[in-house]
Amino acid sequence: MRQFEEHAPLAEVKTEFAIPEKDFNTAGKGSSELKNLLKRLGVDSVVLRRIAVASYEAEINVAAHSKGGIMYGTVYDDLIHVRFEDEGPGIANIEQAMTPGFSTADDLVRELGFGAGLGLPNIKKNSDAMRLVSVAGGRTKLEFLIYFAGRFE
């Protein structure tokens, strides 16, 4: 798996979407539009679905667990970099949050079908590199890379 720092080419396209807190009418729109953009650019359908799922899970996480945030997509020649930055309140225990099945989702979020505790594991599974930085009481930043050519394993 390659590291973020090895890549510094010019971006082809940049996108930015606001993710309001607990707004499940619009949550997911950013990921949907990102997928449509990449589809027009000719990205393979299986890779597209991986990008969309990773992005959607992260977008839902920001809507469900934070005070809102922003999703930044940067498209390069051979990969996409998606970054999510929220307004807090941070993740107390990242290792626990990464454990499949662990969830802090509230009742509203669960009623909608979320809260399986698979969000972060799904993002990790579908991406070629993922980084999550957070402190309790502070902001959370999550970013991932996915190569258009398929898996580099």
Place this chain on the structure above:
Amino acid sequence: MILSDLVTLLEGEVLFPEADLDREVPCAFASDMISDILMCTKEPTLLLTGLTNNQVIRLSDMIDLTAIVFVRGKKPLQDVIDMAQERGLPIITTKFTLYRCSGLLFNAGLRSCKI
């Protein structure tokens, strides 16, 4: 299996009139948890679910659903039906349970989608 055969088998009701019922349904997945459904990234699939909120239609943008069957007699609100119609995504409701639908479709030869 063709979608119209599936509607007959499940005694389903198609929720908007111009839905494409001639499309081939290659495989299926059944769940009421969105993260579970998002495991289906390998191929377009039919979804059987009891969830009827707008995020079920939204997730079809991510994983390419061939159609959605709402089980246990559930019917989404009109704005959710409109979202499906805008996407040309056939949606069907049936009184049968998730277990019964899965059994009927499995016996009729519809395989589970790859995850």
